[in-house]
């Protein structure tokens with residue numbers, strides 16, 4: 001598994017003090033060492049971490065008890081010396097559940113700590129039409145089913161993170177504003193926890209673009225690229241920004257609202273109420289309006305048009321060489337490059353990963369976008385930044401949500417406050 005630095009996660013964290021705090025930090029240190037280095041002996045861990053051997057033994061006993069580490073049996077280091085028992089991260093008993101609720105679907109991605117995918121599905125659901133109450137009931141139903149399936153596979157979820165397309169106050173897990181869902185000030189974490197009854201592990205909420213950026217960083221086309229921007233190409237446009245291998249949060253957790261960069265002050269009114277935002281030039285609604293004005297999105301329409309259908313229509317028109325569609329896509333590409341150049345001037349990323357509909361039309365969008373970016377970026381070498389199409393599809397945000405849960409467990413293994421299911425292999429020497 002790739003190395004991954006600690007990130008500020010959306011999951012609530014206990015705030016122990018003094019000795020308890022030190023012990024939790026040491027549990028995390030030992031667990032991360034095992035994840036990064038594979039199997040090793042207790043004395044290897046002591047040497048690598050600088051902890052006393054007795055401390056490592058005590059920490060290891062707790063990690064084994066929590067089902068996070070297992071004994072592998074006896075290994076001899078070299079030809080001489082005492083045989084030493086090796087230990088390894090045991091990913092199979094503890095799970096991580098990532099979910100996403102978006103305008104027209106709910107997605108789930110459940111894995112165990114070893115990265116084995118246990119549940120993965122996308123369910124069509126009109127979240128905007130159903131409203132927050134019915135959406136929460138459905139989210140709870142989908143979560144309960146996924147939890148049951150994960151438990152049957154032997155991995156009890158050690159946490160849930162839900163991705164939402166909007167502004168999220170990650171501390172309390174409140175959706176401050178999700179214009180495309182019609183939600184504001186919705187205490188999603190608390191409400192989902194109530195739907196789940198006795199679920200004891202932490203529940204968190206985060207922005208979909210942030211979580212998609214995390215998925216790209218851990219397993220996408222730009223995996224491991226520490227300085228990277230991810231753009232969601234939907235009706236709205238959001239951004240997740242990785243700086244030095246960390247998700248940029250900002251003072252209040254609201255960084256990355258790149259769709260509302262005011263790039264065209266004399267332009268159209270945006271869904272946010274302001275004028276000339278970047279998404280009024282590059283969002284799917286802008287493309288549809290330019291390519292097929294008779295099919296334009298209408299605000300307040302009873303049923304939002306299916307983005308999949310729109311993208312297929314545009315792809316067909318492109319393949320047929322329809323001039324208005326070709327011109328409209330090239331124009332979106334140029335605006336993509338203009339906004340991209342602002343992001344490059346600000347953050348100097350190595351790549352800008354484009355997801356959603358951008359990825360589907362990447363072949364036509366990237367050439368004009370790249371040319372415009374290179375024309376507008378101030379620092380010459382920064383213009384080496386490349387647009388890349390995401391290949392994670394609609395699963396990116398839920399996948400990122402699951403990896404955030406894994407990171408939370410790695411950060412605070414003591415948060416696993418329950419007996420994991422299926423302990424039969426634990427403790428065998």
Ligand SMILES: [Zn+2]
Nearest residue numbers: 260270272277
């Ligand atoms: Zn706006």
